[in-house]
Amino acid sequence: MPWLSVTIFLPLIGVPILLFWRGIPDPVARGVALLASTTTFVVSLGLLGAFDASTPGYQLVERATWVRSIGLQYLVGVDGVSLFLVMLTTLIIPIGILASGSVTRNVRLFMACSLLLETAVLGAFLSLDLLLFFVFFEALLFPMYLLIGMWGSGRRVYAAVKFFLFTMFGSAFLLVAILFLFSRASGQFGRGTFELTKLQHLSLPPATERWLFLAFFIAFAVKVPLVPLHTWLPDAHTEAPTKGSIILAALLLKTGTYGLIRFNLVLFPEASHYFANAVSILALVGIIYGAIVAMMQSDLKRLIAYSSVSHLGFVVLGIFAFTQQGMSGGVLQMVNHGISTGALFLLVGLLYDRTHTRQLDELGGLADITPLLAGSFMVAALSSIGLPGLNNFVGEFLVILGTFTANRAFGVLAATGVVLGAIYLLWAYQRTWHGPPNERYRGLADLSRVEITAVAPLLVVMLVLGVYPKLLLDRINPTTNKIVQQVQVVRHDQRLLARGGG
């Protein structure tokens, strides 16, 4: 069975129904989207089963020529890095659809956008052809733009445009760099190709390699986002509807970190070493700056948005430590951040649906009124802080360990980020839920059954991954091990331009 293609394109089945059935009732539209996305999740479980944990390379590869004259092929494959990002995507989308009960305008378009986004994100995670990746990577922008711009709050239009322009700016240079690689490939291999595993063996002069690294890096750094390219993120997150924030945090940001591993490290190992310290410092600045700014926020959603800047800094730091623990920790953290921050945004959204405010000074004393919501928020916050027994702990620990063996100072600084994280999240928790009971909110409903269905899977995953991370690490480690080895070959002899095996 072509697991990957089915997983990528299954969500699209719902789109024509949603687009062309003009008078579709809202509940049916929700049902169609939910059905399409849960089926995708079930299929992706089959994909998980078909994945061979002991093989480090790409698996379940499917290849077809798309446009011969351009050299574009449809080439998809999965490895330890992308496997759980795919699982995360297929899990998060149906949860987001369940949680978008407050969307009442243009439901059918909203659902169509969600499904288009799912396909684009899955395609980006699974493409092994650079041009194919780029097409998916770009295709997710417009649905996301609509999601923020149409169903967002407050300054939604401003936020949507800012999001679109920032990311387009980054990816424009990516296209030039990809075409440059293609052109070099036609020179060296006799025919141009966008295939990742072939372009890996291209030999480039160091200066060229560094330029290309930067072009790729900017595109992905905008998405991650790394300071100072992060300014679109708080706006986009804050104004986006709940589902938009969940998708942004859990999935879109991951396309950035994923791109760094999949393309920057593998295609430009020499340049990756050359820039490693600079990137790590940017990541550290992000960790600490994000945490401090999060502390200052009065809007709960904005606070969580800045916490993303901080958490994604850990991921990048882990990746650029070039140690196996760091890399595995980074990949694990991508998944963990998706689960924890996704859950936090979901819960903030549910809270906002009830209180119609996200201002911390207007909240408070809600723990008695909505105990289930408060309890879920606590678990998600603790997970995000990195409490042992919950998912984030393992990932953060591995990142710090991996960084520490590579560079002590970086490791120590990263650890302070964990402490800061505990401060702002616990403080936010306290200000939102504790304190004297607030008369204004008396009589608010606790989580409904549908909402529990949306929240519970995330909480269960947090616990399971916290107790038994081996489930993921067994499948991630062979791949990260191989990538680190490939990069290390270059480290031992910087001038040696031959690359490790493909």
Place this chain on the structure above:
Amino acid sequence: MNPTIDYHAILPELILSGTLVVVLVVDVFLRPPRKWLAMPLSFAGVLAAFVATLTLIGADRTTFGGSYHVDPFAVLFKVFFLSVAMIVLFLSLRYFREGRYYQGEYYFLLLSSVLGCVMMPSSRDLLMLFISLELVSAPAFLIAAFRKNDPRSNEAGLKFFLIGVLSSAVMLYGMSLIYGVTGSTNLYEIGKALAGHLGGQETLALAAILFVVTGFAFKVSAFPFQFWAPDTYEGAPVPVTAFLASASKAAGFTGLLQLMFVAFIHQAAFWGPVFAAFSIFTMSIGNLVALQQRQAVRLLAYSSIAQAGYMLLPFALAGHGVDKEAFAAAVTYILIYAIMNLGAFAVVVAVSRKSSALLIADFAGLMRNAPLLALAMTIFMVSLAGVPPTAGFWGKFFVFRAGIDAGGIGIALAVVMVVNSVISLFYYLAIPRQMILVEGPEEPMRSPALVTFVAALAAAAVIAVFVYPDLIAHFPPLSTLVGS
């Protein structure tokens, strides 16, 4: 000497000529309420010419002593121009029927202009090129001023006329100098002559090339000869603007492609940088000014200037060893641009029935009032910006690829174009933003069936070409014009 004429090769042109005479004559005998019948009549003629052109696929025929050449390049563009003509006819019907215009004369003039377009890609002779170009322009001056009661339309026609005549004069002067230097008006002969030793007349030849290029630069609205375009586009009837921005502009490019890549190719080292400058300034000025527009047609006018800059870029790559690729990139871009631009104008025609001022703000709430049109317009705008999943992405892609393969200056140009593409997003998104994100008055909009059909067809084409770019990209490399 008595050259035999290959009537099959010029059959499309003959049919068109016949049709336009018939349209003019029949119009005299029609009572005013039935004047609109000129449109179906014109359409039948164009369709017949289209079928006649299809019989010429794969042909390689010359006639009129080598000055008229029907080869794959010419057939590709003839098919394209005739398709555009059919679409413009669709857009025109209701617009001219409802607005008390002289319909018979309009269709006659439009068809004359189309005839010029169809002749252009076959013209391999300076005189033929000049005649074709005049045939495209002269009727267009008149139909641009067809909204007689609106001073802006008069301004449109007059500006277009003055600039057009001036550029023709400059071009004709250049052509006469070329003839003086090379002793021939045939493009292939000129190419051979310019490749050889010119005996001290090199400078004169270069000056002549510059004159000819200048003439065409007006036509395709390249900076610094672009200033007529926004006023003309805004003042002219919207279907005419659609024609000017797609067919007429493409005709200019067709002529330019033949001149540059056939006749003047050996001087590429000289004119390449000129085109590089043209390209950079045209796209940058077009984009920067477009940012400040509040009127939809003016916005599309400046966008079309910026797009001309993208189409000029491949010219700058001539002589860098990627001639064939650059040529194919330019042709592909022109074709894709015409599809998305025509689609956008179709939506503008529909909206113009509701608001004749056509401010961007008038698009507010279109998503609710006319979801199909709004969706189509969004697709066109995303495509003009070059973002997947739309055809515009491949258009840009081929130009980028040619630039990067050329290396050096090509990469620099590609980077400039990339930056411009991002800037263009600001204003291309302005219309979807109004349509989708801004609430407008709720009043269901009825648009003419033909116009909706054109918009839907173009939107489907934009998506289809994205999914399978070879629908268009397959054909330009087949042309034997370059490298033969």
